[in-house]
Amino acid sequence: MAERPSVVLATASAEFLSATGIAVIAGRGFNTNDRPGSTPVVVISEGMARRYWPNTNPVGARLRLGNFTGMAQDTLVEREVIGVVNDVRPGGISEPVPTLYVSSEQSLTYVGTFVVRADREATALLPTIKGIAHSLDPMLTIVSPTSLRDVLGTLVRRQQVAMVLIGMFAVMALLLAALGVYGVIAYGVASRAREFGIRSALGAPRGSIIGLVFRQGLAINVIGLTIGLLIAAGLSNVVASLLVGVAPHDPISFVVAGSLLTAAVFVACIIPARRATSVSAVEALRTD
Numbered sequence: 118m119a120e121r122p123s124v125v126l127a128t129a130s131a132e133f134l135s136a137t138g139i140a141v142i143a144g145r146g147f148n149t150n151d152r153p154g155s156t157p158v159v160v161i162s163e164g165m166a167r168r169y170w171p172n173t174n175p176v177g178a179r180l181r182l183g184n185f186t187g188m189a190q191d192t193l194v195e196r197e198v199i200g201v202v203n204d205v206r207p208g209g210i211s212e213p214v215p216t217l218y219v220s221s222e223q224s225l226t227y228v229g230t231f232v233v234r235a236d237r238e239a240t241a242l243l244p245t246i247k248g249i250a251h252s253l254d255p256m257l258t259i260v261s262p263t264s265l266r267d268v269l270g271t272l273v274r275r276q277q278v279a280m281v282l283i284g285m286f287a288v289m290a291l292l293l294a295a296l297g298v299y300g301v302i303a304y305g306v307a308s309r310a311r312e313f314g315i316r317s318a319l320g321a322p323r324g325s326i327i328g329l330v331f332r333q334g335l336a337i338n339v340i341g342l343t344i345g346l347l348i349a350a351g352l353s354n355v356v357a358s359l360l361v362g363v364a365p366h367d368p369i370s371f372v373v374a375g376s377l378l379t380a381a382v383f384v385a386c387i388i389p390a391r392r393a394t395s396v397s398a399v400e401a402l403r404t405d
Contacts, residue, residue: 124165124215126182128224134160134202136234144176144200151220157196158220164204165215175201182219232265239264291381294341299385302334306389313393327390334386342375349374 131147133139142163151158159180166175178198196219204213221229235242243262250257306313313326353366 124161124217127216127218128221128229129160129218130221133221133232134218136232137205138234139205140203141200142203143174144198146200146202147218147220147222151199152222155223157194157223158199159196160200160202160218161198162204162213162216162218163201164213165217166201168215182217239266291377294378295381295385298334298337298382299388301337302330302386302389303392305333306330306393309393317394323394326393330390330393331383331386334382338379338382342378345378346371346375 129147131149131151134141134146141160143166144160146160147158161175169175170178175198179195180198181195202218205216206213233239233242233246246262247259250259316326349371350366
């Protein structure tokens with residue numbers, strides 16, 4: 118038996134899409150004509166359109182809902198797709214999921230959420246909103262009113278904490294890498310003090326000695342970058358859930374990380390390079 122399509126089901130009024138800023142990209146959204154007795158209609162997300170109507174225009178297609186809606190009659194009602202809207206992230210930063218919107222006027226609902234779009238601080242309008250709701254029905258209760266900014270802040274707080282910790286570890290790793298390169302280069306310069314002193318005595322320019330030090334540092338950098346990028350590419354899927362709008366193998370991120378490490382290595386080579394050019398032949402022979 119073929120697997121039945123599975124999507125997120127939501128109800129929406131004629132004003133919901135515009136109030137939330139969900140754009141209609143094909144067909145139309147709900148309007149006041151979509152009421153009981155008229156043709157049952159639905160609006161679908163672009164993710165649902167791509168999945169179940171690839172390379173075709175789904176507007177005008179017809180479908181039936183499963184009995185998971187809790188209303189057995191929905192399995193008998195054929196509904197027409199009248200529009201396609203932008204995807205939304207149900208968890209704030211989670212990946213969009215295929216969504217099907219049913220007109221609230223054509224669906225039996227027991228509870229709901231309404232959205233107010235304001236051009237000022239939303240919390241200042243709360244007394245007015247409660248007054249309007251009370252005038253419509255004295256028994257109507259508004260539960261847990263909150264602003265969309267607060268909702269989004271709650272959703273992303275865990276990811277923000279995780280990213281701050283990851284950022285701190287990344288800075289520490291960069292500092293440790295720079296200190297490690299500095300230690301290796303400084304030790305190499307000290308062990309080659311005699312060589313550098315003799316080179317200076319034979320007339321070798323400062324630039325050639327500095328070049329030797331930096332070439333050693335860059336060789337370490339290339340080896341470290343190669344190993345590090347390979348490991349990062351393999352482990353990037355582990356933190357994919359924390360990335361929003363960035364692919365796990367985003368080339369810009371890898372280039373920026375490599376550039377920062379190369380800059381750190383360059384800075385770490387400056388002091389050993391200056392020490393290498395300050396070694397005289399007499400001092401080098403004395404230390405032999």
